[in-house]
Amino acid sequence: MTAVGESIRTRPDAPVRPVPSARPRPLREYGLFALMVAPNLIVIAVFAYWPIVYNAYLSLTDWNMIAVRPTFVGLANYARALTDPAFHQTLWVTVAFTGLVVAGSLVIGLALAVLLNQPLAGRGIVRTLSFAPHVLSGAAVATLWLFIFDPGYGLVRALLDPLGITSPDFVNSSDGALFGLVIVYLWKNVGFAALIYLTGMQSLPRELDEAAVLDGAGSWTRFRRVTLPQLRPITFFLLITTVIGTFQAFDVIAVMTGGGPGDATTTLSWAIYSEGFEAFDAGRAATLSIIMFVLLLIVTAVQARIMERRMHV
Amino acid sequence: MAVPMSETIPARPQRTARPARAVQYVLLLGIAAVFIGPLYWLLTTALKAPDEIYQFPPAWWPSRLTWENFGLAWDAAPFGRFFLNSTIATVAGTALKVANAVLTAYAFVYLRFPFKNALFLVILGAMMVPGHVTLLPNYLTVATLGWINTYAGLIIPGIGSAFATFLMRQHFRTLPREVTDAASVDGAGHLRTLWQVVLPMSRPMLVTVVVITAVEEWNNFVWPLIVTNTAEMRTLPVGLLILKDQEGLSNWGTIMAGTLVVLAPMLVIFFVAQRWIVGGITAGAVKG
Numbered sequence: 001m002t003a004v005g006e007s008i009r010t011r012p013d014a015p016v017r018p019v020p021s022a023r024p025r026p027l028r029e030y031g032l033f034a035l036m037v038a039p040n041l042i043v044i045a046v047f048a049y050w051p052i053v054y055n056a057y058l059s060l061t062d063w064n065m066i067a068v069r070p071t072f073v074g075l076a077n078y079a080r081a082l083t084d085p086a087f088h089q090t091l092w093v094t095v096a097f098t099g100l101v102v103a104g105s106l107v108i109g110l111a112l113a114v115l116l117n118q119p120l121a122g123r124g125i126v127r128t129l130s131f132a133p134h135v136l137s138g139a140a141v142a143t144l145w146l147f148i149f150d151p152g153y154g155l156v157r158a159l160l161d162p163l164g165i166t167s168p169d170f171v172n173s174s175d176g177a178l179f180g181l182v183i184v185y186l187w188k189n190v191g192f193a194a195l196i197y198l199t200g201m202q203s204l205p206r207e208l209d210e211a212a213v214l215d216g217a218g219s220w221t222r223f224r225r226v227t228l229p230q231l232r233p234i235t236f237f238l239l240i241t242t243v244i245g246t247f248q249a250f251d252v253i254a255v256m257t258g259g260g261p262g263d264a265t266t267t268l269s270w271a272i273y274s275e276g277f278e279a280f281d282a283g284r285a286a287t288l289s290i291i292m293f294v295l296l297l298i299v300t301a302v303q304a305r306i307m308e309r310r311m312h313v
Numbered sequence: 314m315a316v317p318m319s320e321t322i323p324a325r326p327q328r329t330a331r332p333a334r335a336v337q338y339v340l341l342l343g344i345a346a347v348f349i350g351p352l353y354w355l356l357t358t359a360l361k362a363p364d365e366i367y368q369f370p371p372a373w374w375p376s377r378l379t380w381e382n383f384g385l386a387w388d389a390a391p392f393g394r395f396f397l398n399s400t401i402a403t404v405a406g407t408a409l410k411v412a413n414a415v416l417t418a419y420a421f422v423y424l425r426f427p428f429k430n431a432l433f434l435v436i437l438g439a440m441m442v443p444g445h446v447t448l449l450p451n452y453l454t455v456a457t458l459g460w461i462n463t464y465a466g467l468i469i470p471g472i473g474s475a476f477a478t479f480l481m482r483q484h485f486r487t488l489p490r491e492v493t494d495a496a497s498v499d500g501a502g503h504l505r506t507l508w509q510v511v512l513p514m515s516r517p518m519l520v521t522v523v524v525i526t527a528v529e530e531w532n533n534f535v536w537p538l539i540v541t542n543t544a545e546m547r548t549l550p551v552g553l554l555i556l557k558d559q560e561g562l563s564n565w566g567t568i569m570a571g572t573l574v575v576l577a578p579m580l581v582i583f584f585v586a587q588r589w590i591v592g593g594i595t596a597g598a599v600k601g
Contacts, residue, residue: 029424032503036420040413041436043473048439051450058449065453112344118337126341128587129348135583135590137532139550140575143557144355147565155354158371187351192594199595248445251534255554269445276449277539289446296443 052293058286065280077287086263087271093178094267098246100182101189105242106235108186109193114223116194117201127198130191138188138251145184146171146256174264177257181265184252189245193238200234201227240303244296268292355576358569359383366566382570389559389567391544392574395552399531402467402548406530409472411523417474418481419507423493433482439475445535452539466540467548471530477522480593484518485511521593524586531579549575 059077061070081087112130116123133141148155149170157167170180204227212222250269253259259266259274266274268288276285358366362379365372386392420426421433451470452461460466488511496506512519537548547555556571583590 026425030426033420033424033426033429036416036424037426037432039472040417040474040478041432043413043469044436044439044475046454047451047470047473048442048447048475050454051447052442054450054453055446115337115340115344120334120337120341122341122345126345126348128584129345131591132352132580132583133348135528135532135579137534137550137553137575137579139532139534139553140572143553143568143572144351144576146557147358147569148351148354150565153367153369153371153565155350155371158369161370187347191348195591196595244443248443250445251532251550254534254538255557272445272448273535276452282449282453285449289449293443293446297441300441 055286055289055293058282059290061283061286063282065282070282073283077283080284081287081291089263090266090268090271093263093265094247094269097178097181097249097265097267098243100178101185101246101249102239102242104182104186105189105193106238108190109238110197110231110235112190112194113197113201116198127191127195131195132191133188134192136188138249139255141188142184142252142255145180145187149180171256172261174261177261177265181249181252181256184256185246185249188252189242193242196234196238197231200231204230236303236306240299243299247292247296352580355569355573358565359573361566363566382566383574385564385567386556386571386574390552390556390571392549392552392556392571394545395547395549396574398467398546399549401464402533402537403527403530405464406468406471407523407527409468410474410526410530411477411519413472414474414477414481414522415507415512415519417478418485419503419511421478421482422485423503423506423511436475436478439473440479448535448539451536455540461540462542462546464546467537467546470540471533471536477526480518480522481515484515488514517589517592520586521589524582524589525593528579528582528590 058070060072060074062073062076063070116127147153149167151157151167151169154167156170160167168176168179170176170183208226208230209222212226217225247267248269249267250273253265253267253270254273257265259270268291272285272288272292275281275288357373357375359382360378360380361372361375362377362381365375417436421429426432455461455466455470458466460469492514493506493510496510497503501509532550533548534550538551538554541547541551544552544555553568553571553575557568560568
């Protein structure tokens with residue numbers, strides 16, 4: 001759909017050369033293949049696949065990363081996680097946070113895309129502006145929003161005070177902190193969702209919509225019954241990528257709340273970090289990592305399943 | 314469809330009514346404000362004198378601009394060093410990762426190898442491994458290699474490439490086969506074909522992959538946080554966290570100056586290379 005694939009076209013008058021049918025010396029070709037692929041493959045094996053095996057092993061042990069070797073404890077870490085109220089709280093925070101960010105990104109992103117799909121002057125600039133935060137450092141964006149949320153001199157107070165509204169504490173209150181994080185992630189992600197939706201809308205065939213106009217359907221009905229169903233694959237793609245991304249959200253949490261106050265914003269991703277690199281409990285961090293891996297694997301498997309079904313029907 | 318059907322079309326105005334259009338423009342302006350507002354707040358705070366930061370209601374337009382906050386940030390933390398480290402990690406990390414993607418993609422498209430397709434699935438499968446899950450084992454592996462707090466430890470674990478390899482391979486497959494075959498008949502080796510024929514024909518895709526990778530490397534936070542442990546090895550996003558913790562939340566001018574230093578390069582790259590970033594991101598979504 002982009003101009004990317006069309007940088008060169010086959011010229012019909014290009015001289016057709018006989019293709020050498022069986023090139024000689026396949027061993028030399030094999031060797032070159034191995035040389036070209038090996039660096040990538042080695043890094044992937046060591047730093048993407050091996051960690052899964054290593055995590056699985058560590059999750060069966062108790063280790064403070066100082067002792068010479070980990071102590072084997074069987075499934076004790078998993079048993080502890082299942083019964084631990086702190087872990088239940090972590091799961092709940094993760095689900096609430098992911099749910100709010102995903103629902104917000106999709107709904108607001110779709111609404112923004114509909115607006116940007118209207119023939120309005122300046123919509124290109126707004127599209128660019130809304131997408132810009134997506135490429136910015138999460139740590140820096142979080143630092144900026146800490147100041148925006150500042151109860152004394154922040155932008156939120158400056159805007160709400162003249163209206164007579166006391167600004168909620170989006171950083172230090174256990175009720176507000178999670179919403180503060182959600183606001184920042186939405187500010188960062190809504191433009192991405194809008195851009196994807198907009199690209200999808202603009203690639204839809206016009207005939208269906210025109211037919212609906214001829215049938216006298218109003219704009220809302222057309223949106224509900226014609227546009228939205230056709231956008232379902234896009235919604236699905238956004239749903240999966242946003243779930244996977246939000247599950248691993250870390251930088252904004254680290255800068256804004258550090259999982260707190262208390263454990264109000266301790267998501268699974270923060271818990272993995274704090275168990276591993278603050279409490280130095282390798283067994284527990286590995287257990288949480290395996291749980292996150294399995295949960296996201298299920299999400300991806302469901303995606304693959306549904307995609308497959310759609311293709312075959 | 315050439316039949317005149319003006320009578321059958323319901324009398325619906327195809328053009329949106331004026332009040333509705335006005336509402337749409339108000340919404341558009343509001344949205345623009347939501348995204349510009351915070352960045353304007355950042356820029357002006359970084360350039361304000363301290364007394365204007367700490368006043369309420371705020372000074373919406375600073376009465377004088379000053380670089381003082383940047384000096385304070387540089388005094389509070391070695392920002393020059395952070396900048397250097399971020400630049401090294403971004404340039405080297407991007408170069409190595411893109412090189413991996415290009416070489417792997419070329420090999421898979423143009424060279425023969427037994428069980429090539431199964432091997433490609435192994436590379437693609439790496440996309441199923443969430444990066445956050447690898448943190449602890451990778452930290453331990455890097456420690457075993459003696460790479461903690463080194464550039465190697467900072468850069469090498471991130472140069473494996475699955476998604477960029479996939480994008481490059483898909484693109485190479487669209488290139489006309491006659492051109493590369495002609496090159497090989499003319500006696501060009503594979504590396505020369507790659508460098509002189511295939512890459513020049515893939516420039517837009519290459520730019521997309523480079524820009525997207527560089528943005529990721531620059532913004533990378535959790536890995537540099539874990540793998541470095543002295544101020545001399547920190548990158549900008551991690552250095553910013555240090556600055557924030559050090560200044561408490563009482564010195565916003567200094568902190569906003571530091572924040573601006575972290576954000577500005579990507580903001581500039583974004584507005585310059587927007588077309589390629591958007592192209593790459595939507596290509597993955599809408600084709601996928």
